[in-house]
Amino acid sequence: MTTIDTRPDADAVSGDAVDDSTVVSFFTTAGAWVVTTDHKRIGRIFVGVGLLALAASAVLGLLLGLERADDGSALLDADALLQLFQAYRVGLVFGAIIPLTLGLAVAIVPLQVGARSIAFPRVALTGCYAWLGGLALTMAALGRNGGIGGGDANMVDLFLAGHGLMIVGLVAAAGCVATTVLTTRAPGMTMRRVPLFAWSSLVGAIGIVLALPVVFGVIVYLFVDHRLGLGANFGGGEGIADWIGWAFSVPAVAVYSLPALGVAAELVPVTFRQRQAMRGVAYAGLALVGVTALAATTQQFVHDVTIDTDATTFFEGVFPFLIFAGLPVLGVLVVMATGALTAKQGAANGRPRISAGFVFSFLGLGMVFVGLVANFLLGITDLELLGTSMEEGATVYVVYGSALGVMGGLAFWAPKLWGRVLPDAKAIPLALLGVLATILAALPLCVGAFFDLPGGIPANDAQVGAVLSLDGVDGGSIWIVLSLVGHALMVLTVLAFAGLMLAKFTGDGEAAEANPAGGQTIEWSTASPAPADNYEHVATVASAEPLFDLAQEGSPS
Amino acid sequence: MTTAAEPLALPAAAPPAPRRQLFVATAIAAMAGTMLVGGMLAVWVLLRERYLDVGLAGEAIDRFPVGYIITEVATNVMLMTIWALCLFAQWAVYAGNRGDRAHTALALAVCGILAIAFINAQAFVWVDMGVPVAADYYGALFYAMTGTMTAIAIAGLVYSTVAAFRALGGRLRETEILSAHALYWYWAAAAYSAVWFVVYVTK
Numbered sequence: 001m002t003t004i005d006t007r008p009d010a011d012a013v014s015g016d017a018v019d020d021s022t023v024v025s026f027f028t029t030a031g032a033w034v035v036t037t038d039h040k041r042i043g044r045i046f047v048g049v050g051l052l053a054l055a056a057s058a059v060l061g062l063l064l065g066l067e068r069a070d071d072g073s074a075l076l077d078a079d080a081l082l083q084l085f086q087a088y089r090v091g092l093v094f095g096a097i098i099p100l101t102l103g104l105a106v107a108i109v110p111l112q113v114g115a116r117s118i119a120f121p122r123v124a125l126t127g128c129y130a131w132l133g134g135l136a137l138t139m140a141a142l143g144r145n146g147g148i149g150g151g152d153a154n155m156v157d158l159f160l161a162g163h164g165l166m167i168v169g170l171v172a173a174a175g176c177v178a179t180t181v182l183t184t185r186a187p188g189m190t191m192r193r194v195p196l197f198a199w200s201s202l203v204g205a206i207g208i209v210l211a212l213p214v215v216f217g218v219i220v221y222l223f224v225d226h227r228l229g230l231g232a233n234f235g236g237g238e239g240i241a242d243w244i245g246w247a248f249s250v251p252a253v254a255v256y257s258l259p260a261l262g263v264a265a266e267l268v269p270v271t272f273r274q275r276q277a278m279r280g281v282a283y284a285g286l287a288l289v290g291v292t293a294l295a296a297t298t299q300q301f302v303h304d305v306t307i308d309t310d311a312t313t314f315f316e317g318v319f320p321f322l323i324f325a326g327l328p329v330l331g332v333l334v335v336m337a338t339g340a341l342t343a344k345q346g347a348a349n350g351r352p353r354i355s356a357g358f359v360f361s362f363l364g365l366g367m368v369f370v371g372l373v374a375n376f377l378l379g380i381t382d383l384e385l386l387g388t389s390m391e392e393g394a395t396v397y398v399v400y401g402s403a404l405g406v407m408g409g410l411a412f413w414a415p416k417l418w419g420r421v422l423p424d425a426k427a428i429p430l431a432l433l434g435v436l437a438t439i440l441a442a443l444p445l446c447v448g449a450f451f452d453l454p455g456g457i458p459a460n461d462a463q464v465g466a467v468l469s470l471d472g473v474d475g476g477s478i479w480i481v482l483s484l485v486g487h488a489l490m491v492l493t494v495l496a497f498a499g500l501m502l503a504k505f506t507g508d509g510e511a512a513e514a515n516p517a518g519g520q521t522i523e524w525s526t527a528s529p530a531p532a533d534n535y536e537h538v539a540t541v542a543s544a545e546p547l548f549d550l551a552q553e554g555s556p557s
Numbered sequence: 558m559t560t561a562a563e564p565l566a567l568p569a570a571a572p573p574a575p576r577r578q579l580f581v582a583t584a585i586a587a588m589a590g591t592m593l594v595g596g597m598l599a600v601w602v603l604l605r606e607r608y609l610d611v612g613l614a615g616e617a618i619d620r621f622p623v624g625y626i627i628t629e630v631a632t633n634v635m636l637m638t639i640w641a642l643c644l645f646a647q648w649a650v651y652a653g654n655r656g657d658r659a660h661t662a663l664a665l666a667v668c669g670i671l672a673i674a675f676i677n678a679q680a681f682v683w684v685d686m687g688v689p690v691a692a693d694y695y696g697a698l699f700y701a702m703t704g705t706m707t708a709i710a711i712a713g714l715v716y717s718t719v720a721a722f723r724a725l726g727g728r729l730r731e732t733e734i735l736s737a738h739a740l741y742w743y744w745a746a747a748a749y750s751a752v753w754f755v756v757y758v759t760k
Contacts, residue, residue: 119578175585183576206588213589214596221600221701228690229697233604 035125038532039110039118040417042125046103046173047406049132051494053095054403058490060088061396061441065484068468069477081464082149083142089248089395089457090142093256094166095135097399098208100406101259102170105177105201108413111523112198114186114541116533119179123172130169138162148245149238149460153226156237160223163244167212167219174205181205186522188541195521195544196276197409199283200262203290207255210294215247241459248457250375250394254292254328257368257398260405261289261335264365267358267412268339270518272346275545282338288331291323306381325376332369353518356427360408363435367401367442374446389455389479393445400438400490404431407497412519415512418505419529426500434493441486448479520548583737587744590709594748597702598755605760608694625695628685632757635678639710639746642671646717646739653724653732661735665721668742672714679707699756706752713745 033041064084067076076084110118118124137158141147146155181194181202194202222240225233235242246252265286269276276282305321306313346352374394378385385391408431411422445455451474458464470477515524524547526535543549645667652660683703690696720738723731 120582171589175582175589178585179578179582183578183581206585209585209589210592213593217593217597217705218600220705221597221697224690224701224704225697228700230691230693233694233697 037117037121037125039121039124040107040530042118042121042128042173043103043105043107044417045128046099046106046131047410049135050096050099050103050406051403051498053091053135054100055491055494055498057088057091057096058441058487058494060084060091061487062484062491064088065480065487068470069480069484079145081468082458082461083145083147085458085464085467086147087139087142090135090138092395092399093248093253094131094138094163094170097253097402098170098256099131101204101256101402102173102177102208104263104406104409105197105205105259106173107417108409108523109177109198109201110180110184111413111416111526111530111534112195112521113181113184114189114522114535114538115180115184116535116538117184118176119184120176124176127169127172127176130172131166132169134162134165134167134169136162137165148240148457153231153237156240157223157227160219160226160240164216164219164223167216171209171212171216174208177201178205178209186538186541189522192280193541193544196265196279196282196286197259197262200265200286201259203287204255204258204262207258207290207292211252211255212247215244218243238459241457245457248395249391250371250378250398251292251325251328253395253398253402254289254368254372254375257402257405258286258289260361260402260409261286261332261365261368263357263405263409263412264361265335265339266521267355267361267408268342269346269545269548270412270520271352271354271358272343273349273353273518274342274346275520275548276338277341277345278338279544282335285331285334285338288334289328291327291331294324305379308382321379325379329369329372329376332365332372336365336369354424354428355412355517356422356424356431357408357412357517359428359431360411360434361405362408363431364401364404364406364408367404367435367438368398369401371395371397371401371442374442383450385449387454387456388449389445389453390449392455393442393449396442396445397438400434400441403490403494404434404438407431407434410501412517413523414501414505415514415516415528416523416526416530418501419511420505420509421512421516422500422504427497430493430497430500433489433496437486437489437493439486441483441490444479444482444486448473448475451475451479453479515547518551520545522546577733577737579733579737580740583740587740590744590748594705594709594751597705598751601698601702601755604694604698625686625688627757627760628682629757631678631682631685632753635675635682636749636753638671638675638678639742639749642668642675642713643739643742643746645671646735646742649720649724650732650735650739653735656730658725662721662725665717665724668717668738669714669721672710672717675710676707676714679703679710702752702756706749709745709748713741716741 033045036042063076064081067081106118106124110116139162141150141155141158141162144155144158145152146157146159148156148159150156150159181198185194222234222243225231226237231237234240265276265282305317343352371394374390374397377383378390378394410417411427414420414422445453449455453473453475454467454469456463456467458467470480473479512528514526514528516528517524521544522539522541523530525539539546645664649661649664649668652664683700686699688696688699690700716738720734723734
């Protein structure tokens with residue numbers, strides 16, 4: 001049975017083919033986007049809204065930082081602070097990191113595996129709209145005194161329902177990505193020849209399929225109890241944070257970041273004009289990061305280990321701690337090490353082709369690594385970091401680092417998605433600005449945690465007050481001020497990147513070549529931009545780097 | 558927009574046949590469902606232990622649920638029904654592989670009837686036990702867990718209906734949907750077995 005759509009009218013509804021000289025053509029194009037089954041468009045809807053949500057969340061981080069730096073000034077309405085803290089977290093995780101990474105996977109993975117479309121394109125589109133609808137409902141609920149510990153019971157219910165809808169949509173889209181990699185690969189593309197980005201997307205999609213339904217199940221309990229039951233069995237509205245708060249934090253966010261790590265892994269061989277060294281080990285490294293899916297669902301918040309204790313207690317705690325907090329760190333290290341080996345082997349191939357995509361994704365990988373190290377430290381009980389800002393710092397590191405990785409992916413695959421090349425000279429400075437923004441936003445929170453800077457997801461007004469209070473914090477508000485500067489720079493980075501894309505990808509311009517970046521995988525064998533059905537003829541793949549073979553030897557090996 | 562350079566040429570192949578997409582997607586959905594049901598049962602057990610420790614009014618009790626009689630005959634029949642349903646779903650696969658339209662139709666029809674019987678039995682359990690959703694701890698847990706299982710059965714009923722339409726509407730030779738449909742019911746039976754053991758046996 002085939003469930004891949006073929007569209008005889010694909011050219012007729014293609015954005016490039018539509019005559020844009022009339023008002024009618026605008027509505028035709030808009031209508032074609034709304035009901036599209038082209039995975040490249042569905043992915044771009046995810047990514048576009050995700051970038052907007054990232055910018056909005058960074059603005060919220062900036063405003064909340066101003067409030068915290070002034071120890072609870074009257075800048076923001078005091079009654080709204082509880083909801084604003086939650087909107088910031090929901091926006092970062094369910095509004096930004098998941099749709100950004102998943103959207104890039106939806107847009108690129110079918111191309112990378114040589115498929116004409118994503119598996120179940122209508123399910124992917126429905127998932128996209130379910131996520132959008134759920135996000136809108138969640139934000140509306142927060143705006144009307146809902147959310148965790150909210151004062152309006154109906155809006156608390158709406159907050160839960162919105163999350164349920166988002167999860168249904170995201171799991172559906174993730175299922176489509178996983179099915180695509182598993183079932184629609186080009187002839188000759190065994191799993192050992194799957195591109196690293198597609199592999200990371202597969203692991204990330206399975207991670208989402210494993211982790212988010214657990215949140216959904218708890219939401220069902222919370223909703224039934226809050227809407228129909230006593231409303232107190234799960235700690236009431238304030239208890240929601242105890243039950244689902246882990247989904248907005250490390251280590252859960254690490255599993256959402258996997259496709260962003262895959263972008264970096266994909267770009268190292270391209271940059272150094274070399275085959276990926278120890279490809280199987282690189283696969284294993286990415287899969288180790290996927291262990292965070294289990295960590296997220298089982299340890300929920302933290303699986304701690306106490307060093308200053310007797311040997312039996314230490315060993316009972318250290319093994320699960322190392323598995324859940326250590327393996328993801330090891331996974332990123334493995335990806336970095338195989339990348340370094342590839343770079344070393346490629347040193348003889350001339351000057352590396354440093355592109356904006358590489359700079360964005362490589363620095364993003366580094367930021368995610370630091371975030372995972374912070375998560376590792378969080379679990380060491382003797383450091384007494386629980387309840388401090390370390391958790392927020394680690395989360396911001398992973399989220400912003402992943403966003404940089406996705407921007408790198410957009411820059412790299414721009415020829416396939418838009419038919420244009422993003423100029424490196426303008427994009428690379430944005431990557432550097434982005435990494436500075438990430439460090440400034442997250443590092444002060446991690447360092448401040450050692451000076452008892454408070455943090456966490458507040459569930460009531462008293463906890464909001466505790467997070468805002470800087471009493472007894474060495475360094476006072478300097479950590480918060482540095483962090484809010486970082487958030488401001490991230491807003492600037494996202495807006496500038498979006499502006500650069502709009503400027504370069506709209507209007508007339510020179511079309512990109514089929515393979516302007518020296519890509520090694522088969523998506524670079526099709527035209528730029530990729531046609532609606534991706535490939536005129538599905539290619540036969542004889543190695544993991546067929547285009548590299550073609551360039552090196554004149555024919556595939 | 559100017560014309561792009563010719564793409565690099567790789568040898569063309571015949572378009573590959575999708576490799577059991579629906580079956581794989583159903584397996585992935587079953588994986589998600591396993592995490593959903595498993596997570597909910599874990600929360601059930603956790604709260605049950607807490608309740609047994611301290612009780613609702615702060616006094617330890619030794620039984621859960623308090624004051625409700627589990628309708629064990631109906632719940633046991635539900636367990637047998639859903640496993641019997643798997644048998645008929647597998648029969649549909651067997652008949653479909655042989656192009657036997659009459660037996661495929663019969664097997665899928667029985668699947669649908671058994672699914673309705675399962676849902677009906679669950680409704681009977683709800684009515685017979687008479688658990689108020691807002692009276693105590695148990696109500697919310699009970700209706701959330703059994704309601705989720707009922708939703709899974711309703712989704713299976715829809716799956717059976719769609720499979721029947723597709724298999725009998727001229728696509729009898731495309732038996733992948735039948736095997737995917739059978740996989741769904743195998744998973745649903747396993748999920749209900751776990752729910753039955755935790756909710757109705759160990760309570």
